[in-house]
Amino acid sequence: MQLDRSDIISVLPSKGFKKKEKRKHTYFYHVYNGKESGITTFVSRGTKYKSYGNELLGVMKKQLKLSTLPQLKDLIECPMTTDKYNKILKESGFL
Amino acid sequence: MNGLSGFQGYINIEEENVCQLTGQGLPFSRDIDWKGYKIDDRTGDKEEAERVGDTKSIPLWFIISGSKKLIAERPIKANIYKEEDCFTVENEPLDIYAVGFTLNEAIENFMDHVVEFWEHYKALPDNKAGKFAKNLKNKYLTSFIEEN
Numbered sequence: 001m002q003l004d005r006s007d008i009i010s011v012l013p014s015k016g017f018k019k020k021e022k023r024k025h026t027y028f029y030h031v032y033n034g035k036e037s038g039i040t041t042f043v044s045r046g047t048k049y050k051s052y053g054n055e056l057l058g059v060m061k062k063q064l065k066l067s068t069l070p071q072l073k074d075l076i077e078c079p080m081t082t083d084k085y086n087k088i089l090k091e092s093g094f095l
Numbered sequence: 096m097n098g099l100s101g102f103q104g105y106i107n108i109e110e111e112n113v114c115q116l117t118g119q120g121l122p123f124s125r126d127i128d129w130k131g132y133k134i135d136d137r138t139g140d141k142e143e144a145e146r147v148g149d150t151k152s153i154p155l156w157f158i159i160s161g162s163k164k165l166i167a168e169r170p171i172k173a174n175i176y177k178e179e180d181c182f183t184v185e186n187e188p189l190d191i192y193a194v195g196f197t198l199n200e201a202i203e204n205f206m207d208h209v210v211e212f213w214e215h216y217k218a219l220p221d222n223k224a225g226k227f228a229k230n231l232k233n234k235y236l237t238s239f240i241e242e243n
Contacts, residue, residue: 020215022207022211023161024204024207025204025207025208025211027211027215029215032225033225034223035222035223035224035225035228036219036223036224036225036228037225037227037228038190038224038225038226038227038228038229038230038231039227040190040212042208044204048196053180054179055178055179055180055181055183055194056181056194058178059183059192059193059194062185062192063190063192094227095225095227
C-alpha cells in the first residue's frame with residue numbers, strides 16, 4: 001500500500017488537523033471542539049519521503065490512533081469523514 | 096563513520112546489520128545487531144512470527160535539535176526497530192514514533208519531534224488542550240529542562 005505525501009498534506013487539514021510547517025517536517029495537530037486532542041502526525045521533507053509505503057504508513061497509523069492501514073487509507077483518500085474519525089478517537093478514549 | 100551532530104556522538108555502521116552507538120547522550124558504547132521485522136500488509140503491524148531479532152533500546156540523556164538542547168530529568172528510553180527499508184525510533188509514553196531510512200536519520204528525526212512537541216506543549220494553554228493533550232503536555236514539561 002502506498003500513499004502520496006502530497007495527498008496526506010492536502011487532506012489532513014480537512015479532517016480536523018492544524019498544519020504547522022517546520023524546517024524539516026510538517027506537523028499536524030488534531031483539534032476537536034476548539035481544543036487540541038494530543039493526536040499528532042508529521043510528514044518529512046525530502047525526495048525519499050515523497051511516497052509513503054507500509055513502514056511509514058504503519059508509523060502514521062500509530063500516531064493517528066487507527067487500528068489498520070485500510071482505515072488510514074480511508075482517512076487520507078476521503079471515505080472516512082471527520083465525524084467518523086472523531087468517533088473512532090472517542091471510542092478508543094482519546095476524545 | 097557517520098557523523099550525527101544532534102546526537103553529540105556517532106553511530107558507526109560497521110556492517111550491514113551491525114551498528115555501534117557512542118555518544119554524549121549515551122552512557123556507554125553498544126553494539127546493535129539488527130535483524131528485522133516484516134510488516135503485515137493488512138494491519139501494518141509487525142508480524143511477531145517473522146521477528147528474528149529483539150527491539151533495541153537506548154537511553155537518551157540529551158535531546159538536541161538545531162540550536163535547542165533539552166536535558167532529560169531521567170533518561171528517555173528510545174526503542175529502535177529495524178524494518179524492511181527503514182528504522183523506527185519510538186517512545187510510547189511521549190507518543191513519539193520517528194522513522195528514517197538510516198538509524199542516524201531516525202534518531203535525528205526522533206530528537207526533532209521531541210523538541211517540536213516540547214516547544215508546542217510549552218506554548219499550549221491548558222484551556223486549549225483536551226485530556227490526552229494535557230497528559231502529554233505534563234509529561235513533556237516534567238521530563239525535560241532546556242539548557243541555556
